[in-house]
Amino acid sequence: QKEVEQDPGPLSVPEGAIVSLNCTYSNSAFQYFMWYRQYSRKGPELLMYTYSSGNKEDGRFTAQVDKSSKYISLFIRDSQPSDSATYLCAMSAKTNAGKSTFGDGTTLTVKP
Amino acid sequence: ETGVTQTPRHLVMGMTNKKSLKCEQHLGHNAMYWYKQSAKKPLELMFVYNFKEQTENNSVPSRFSPECPNSSHLFLHLHTLQPEDSALYLCASSQVAGGLTDTQYFGPGTRLTVL
Numbered sequence: 001q002k003e004v005e006q007d008p009g010p011l012s013v014p015e016g017a018i019v020s021l022n023c024t025y026s027n028s029a030f031q032y033f034m035w036y037r038q039y040s041r042k043g044p045e046l047l048m049y050t051y052s053s054g055n056k057e058d059g060r061f062t063a064q065v066d067k068s069s070k071y072i073s074l075f076i077r078d079s080q081p082s083d084s085a086t087y088l089c090a091m092s093a094k095t096n097a098g099k100s101t102f103g104d105g106t107t108l109t110v111k112p
Numbered sequence: 113e114t115g116v117t118q119t120p121r122h123l124v125m126g127m128t129n130k131k132s133l134k135c136e137q138h139l140g141h142n143a144m145y146w147y148k149q150s151a152k153k154p155l156e157l158m159f160v161y162n163f164k165e166q167t168e169n170n171s172v173p174s175r176f177s178p179e180c181p182n183s184s185h186l187f188l189h190l191h192t193l194q195p196e197d198s199a200l201y202l203c204a205s206s207q208v209a210g211g212l213t214d215t216q217y218f219g220p221g222t223r224l225t226v227l
Contacts, residue, residue, distance in 0.1 A: 034215065036218075041200075041221075041223070042220055042221070043116075043118075043202050043204075043218035043219050043220045043221045044155075044202070044218045045218065046215060046216075046217065049215055088155070099157060099160070099168065099209075100157075100216060102154050102155040103154065104152075104153070104154045105154070
């Protein structure tokens with residue numbers, strides 16, 4: 001069983017839709033959670049990070065962590081065609097010596 | 113130059129060739145990483161260097177040989193590769209490997225094709 005499971009996608013939505021991207025994890029030692037966005041033929045870029053349960057908002061993006069359910073989400077409001085990319089969740093624990101464990105990624109297409 | 117840079121961006125090599133990938137970070141970080149990203153697979157961590165010392169080798173075949181001469185530069189030397197080694201090779205850096213808030217910053221990657 002993978003430590004991190006990410007909704008596989010692909011996901012296709014119309015412009016302006018609210019998008020929900022989700023990951024579940026099994027390792028209760030994970031304490032630090034990240035979302036990366038990766039455009040085609042580019043390296044991943046860090047979007048958001050958090051290390052507590054609850055919500056963290058940055059513009060149109062909201063990261064949500066529920067440690068009791070071992071579930072994290074990234075919400076994108078008013079989605080734009082420029083949001084079309086692959087989104088990777090990642091998490092780490094002190095016991096991992098800081099190594100991040102990545103999800104497989106969800107590919108999102110936002111259609112104009 | 114800012115962030116993490118990688119050269120070359122694209123590389124085609126035969127199975128008997130020897131080539132090297134280069135990574136440079138301009139973020140003042142002390143940890144550097146090599147990842148392999150194949151189609152429809154998650155990122156695979158290959159090597160970790162912390163303060164120039166290799167702290168992780170994730171069972172990588174010996175045909176991949178990393179080198180970290182200082183905290184800003186990282187190389188991946190390649191020799192006698194196999195076609196299944198074709199992938200996007202990503203370099204990343206972070207402040208210190210092992211810290212809880214180990215946020216990694218990635219380079220654009222080298223797209224490697226082995227014929």
